[in-house]
Amino acid sequence: MQLNSLKPAEGAKHAKRRVGRGIGSGLGKTAGRGHKGQKSRSGGFHKVGFEGGQMPLQRRLPKRGFKSLGQHLYAQVRLSELQALPVEEVDVQALKQAGLVGQQVRYVKVIKTGELSRKVVLKGMTATAGAKAAIEAAGGSLV
Incomplete structure (x- = not known):
């Protein structure tokens, strides 16, 4: 095989449509655009x-509807999820490593859902009033 003998496959190439070239072509006169109207005119x-x-x-x-651009920066964590964590000092990085919040999250709020029966120290996050009371009742604190 030589470069000068290469050809496209049979049927792969076909002649382009030549419009407005006489009545015998089947696309003469109005060139397949029909009669009158916006679509028949040039620039129409x-x-x-x-x-x-x-x-x-x-x-x-x-x-x-509205989708906040900053929605991925905030996350909520339940007391029951904190109970399951093996560490005593919890910060945002620890939650990311545990897979409880996304990697882009910056702000975490603890909500009072579930039970907390062990001491947990929270660093760099907030909590609802009920969650704060539950954490302090279990011997933990928010720093």
Whole structure:
């Protein structure tokens, strides 16, 4: 095989459509564009979503919902999850290593869900009033 003998596979190439080249071609006169109207004219296309002047769908529907850009920075941890942790001093890094919060989380809040029966010292995080009372009742503290 030589470079000068290479050819594309049979049927892989076909001639491009030549419009407006006479009646015999099947695409003469109007060149496959039909008669009159915006689509038949040169430059006669509109932007995506345009509905001929009618109020477009994306403007007719109500705006709803909001996704905060900072939502991945915050996380909540339950008392029951703290109970299962093997360490006594808990900070955000320890929670990340245990897989309780995501890697991008910066702020953690402890909520009063479940029971805590052992001493836990929390560093660099906040807690709800009920969770704080439960932690202190078990002999722990928030630093």
